[in-house]
Each structure stands twice: as C-alpha cells, then as structure tokens.
Amino acid sequence: MSHSVRRAALGVARDPWDDAPRLIIPQFNAVPLTKDPLRPPCIENAREGVVRLEKGDFVVLQLQFRVGDDKTIAKDWQALDTLESTALPWSPWDGVLAPASLDRALPTVESAPAISFGPMGGRSLRAPFDHDAIHRYFADFIEHGQDACMRSRLCAGHADLADKINDSVLTMGDKLLKRIADDGGMHLLLERLRECGRHDIVAKFQ
Known part of the structure; x- marks a missing residue:
C-alpha cells in the first residue's frame, strides 16, 4: 500500500505592520536596487513584487515564507528540507492592459486563474528545490552543529x-x-x- 505525501501550499508571508508581502527586489539585470522611490520603470509595483521583464531581462526576488514550528523545524536546512518547489505566477503583457487587471488571470498553486485571457493568460513558473544540494551545503551543520559550521566557513x-x-x-x-x-x-x-x-x-x- 503506497502512502501519499501530504502537501500544503504556502503564500509569501504578509507583514502585519506594513500590510504587505514580506518580499524585496534587490537586483534587476545584475544592478543592485535601493529603496530610492525613483526605481526603474520595469518595477511596476515594488511593494507587491510586480516586475515587467523584456526578453533577456532577469530579476532577483527575496521572498519570506513561514516555515517551521521552532521544534522539529527550527533551522534553515530543516525548513528548506520541507519545501518541494516554489512557484511564481506570470503573464505575457501587451503593454496596454493595466498590470493590476491581470491579477485575476494569474494561477495559484491550488487553483486555475479566475478568468481566462487565452494566449495572454497567466501561467506558473515552478522551480524545484535540490535537496541533495541543500544537504551538501549544510552537511557540517547537520552532522556537527552550528558552531562547527561557523568555524568551518569562517576563521576561528x-x-x-x-x-x-x-x-x-x-x-x-x-x-x-x-x-x-x-x-x-x-x-x-x-x-x-x-x-x-x-x-x-x-x-x-x-
């Protein structure tokens, strides 16, 4: 008898102080971005993480999720070990339709888009976590503890x-x-x- 793996979908944590997703956009096309209000026009909405990309563009997103219970999951590697993949919704854009109006055309991990725009409809970009790489990176931490990890990567x-x-x-x-x-x-x-x-x-x- 096979046992199914229980899964849960987690959205980006929302900050109750700022009432906004816990995310930042630190880099666009290898150029560091600051909190200067005069951001590049490609950043449609920094607060919500909405970015417009042309062919060849790339962006770095830092997203915060609530993973852990301070008991069985209390370390970075333990949290990463529970994650199967991350998914980013995206949609082609004709440059005319207001980006905010595309929200309902974006899929989530749990459901299809609320409305369909046909070829212009939203899609999901999924990236799986490499658990072997995670274990290799945190091997000294897992096997010998935090202090040993610090000393193996930094001088004493x-x-x-x-x-x-x-x-x-x-x-x-x-x-x-x-x-x-x-x-x-x-x-x-x-x-x-x-x-x-x-x-x-x-x-x-x-």
Whole structure:
C-alpha cells in the first residue's frame, strides 16, 4: 500500500505592520536596487513584487515564507528540507492592459486563474528545490552543529566575533522588550505577534 505525501501550499508571508508581502527586489539585470522611490520603470509595483521583464531581462526576488514550528523545524536546512518547489505566477503583457487587471488571470498553486485571457493568460513558473544540494551545503551543520559550521566557513576569530554579535543582539532585544513594557506597549506588541502567527512567543510573555 503506497502512502501519499501530504502537501500544503504556502503564500509569501504578509507583514502585519506594513500590510504587505514580506518580499524585496534587490537586483534587476545584475544592478543592485535601493529603496530610492525613483526605481526603474520595469518595477511596476515594488511593494507587491510586480516586475515587467523584456526578453533577456532577469530579476532577483527575496521572498519570506513561514516555515517551521521552532521544534522539529527550527533551522534553515530543516525548513528548506520541507519545501518541494516554489512557484511564481506570470503573464505575457501587451503593454496596454493595466498590470493590476491581470491579477485575476494569474494561477495559484491550488487553483486555475479566475478568468481566462487565452494566449495572454497567466501561467506558473515552478522551480524545484535540490535537496541533495541543500544537504551538501549544510552537511557540517547537520552532522556537527552550528558552531562547527561557523568555524568551518569562517576563521576561528570571525566565528567568535559572530558569537559576540549574536549575544549583543540578544541583549539589545531584552533591553528593547523592557523598554516596550515600561512604556506600556506590551499589549500592542503581543497583538502584532499574534497577527504574525507567533503564538509561541506570546506564550512566553504570559
């Protein structure tokens, strides 16, 4: 008897503070992009990650997904190991139709487009994750732990510096939380954490 693999479709995480997808477009045709409002005209909507590409163009997207439970899935390689593929919706564009009007013509992983534009209809570009490559890249981490991984990729001095920076960040985080609590903003912080789905962190404060 064969056992089917259970799958779930995850969209890009949405930031409750900015009410926008957790994504950035850091590069277009090998040119780094800044947060300058005067972006190239090919970036139709930086907030939503809408880009217009001509033949030969390419863009780098950084997307954030919620993968993990802080227990069985708490490390980068564990999260990557759960992902089968990523899919980006796209559509041919005639340069006339408003890009926003193409939204309903784009497919999702779970469903076909809401409307059809025929040859101009939306499609899905899928890229599978290479799990063998993931395991090779994180082999020292998986087999020997985070400290060994840091020291195998950095010199001992840099690894120690990274540890100190991490400790400093944690200390700063504690100070920031204390300041939020002293200013009476803890209720708002917990509300935002719940909206992010971080009930595990909320539980630590209650």
